[in-house]
Structures are given as C-alpha cells and as structure tokens.
Amino acid sequence: GKFSKSRGVGVFGDMAKDTGIPADIWRFYLLYLRPEGQDSAFSWSDLMLKNNSELLNNLGNFINRAGMFVCKFFGGTVPTMVLTPDDKRLLARVALELRQYHQLLEKVR
Numbered sequence: 001g002k003f004s005k006s007r008g009v010g011v012f013g014d015m016a017k018d019t020g021i022p023a024d025i026w027r028f029y030l031l032y033l034r035p036e037g038q039d040s041a042f043s044w045s046d047l048m049l050k051n052n053s054e055l056l057n058n059l060g061n062f063i064n065r066a067g068m069f070v071c072k073f074f075g076g077t078v079p080t081m082v083l084t085p086d087d088k089r090l091l092a093r094v095a096l097e098l099r100q101y102h103q104l105l106e107k108v109r
Contacts, residue, residue, distance in 0.1 A: 010042075021047075029047050032050055
C-alpha cells in the first residue's frame, strides 16, 4: 500500500537495517528508483530484480570483462600508466564533469 509514516506503512531506516540487506544495495536501489518530482513505488520483488539484474549482472559482467582483458593482454597485471598531455586534458575535463555532476546530485537534479 501507500507508505504512511503515521500509520507505520512502509520500509523505514530501522526496518531496512533489520533486513540484513547491505546499505550499499539500499543506496543503489533508492537512487535507481528515485523520482525527480513525484512519488515512487517500492516493492520487494522490484528490489530483488534490480539488485540481481542491474547491479549484480551488469556490474559483475563489467568487472569480469575488465579482469579478463587485463589477464589476456597484460599478463594479469595492470601496467604503469604514463600520461600524455592529451590524457591530462581529458582527465581535467572528466574532473570538471564530475564536479558538476556532484553539484547537481546534491541539488537532487
């Protein structure tokens, strides 16, 4: 049903903690579900689905592929990186974008 703090309907901080679900999974799901201007709908089955499909499968696949790439092309060791001036410009641009992203995230935009 619709969450209501006064009626005790919903999943609240202490209840979420008691589930044993790690805080990072809650963070992922709540950010994934977070609406920008309206109410959102929570369901346990959707939490499980998003955790398994979006977080575990996609993130796990990315990590596995990165590890396989390092093993296949670099003997299992990430090589020392030497940055060119172009690399440094790119990193500066990425850092600027990340700062702007964090500012917008703080404003919930």
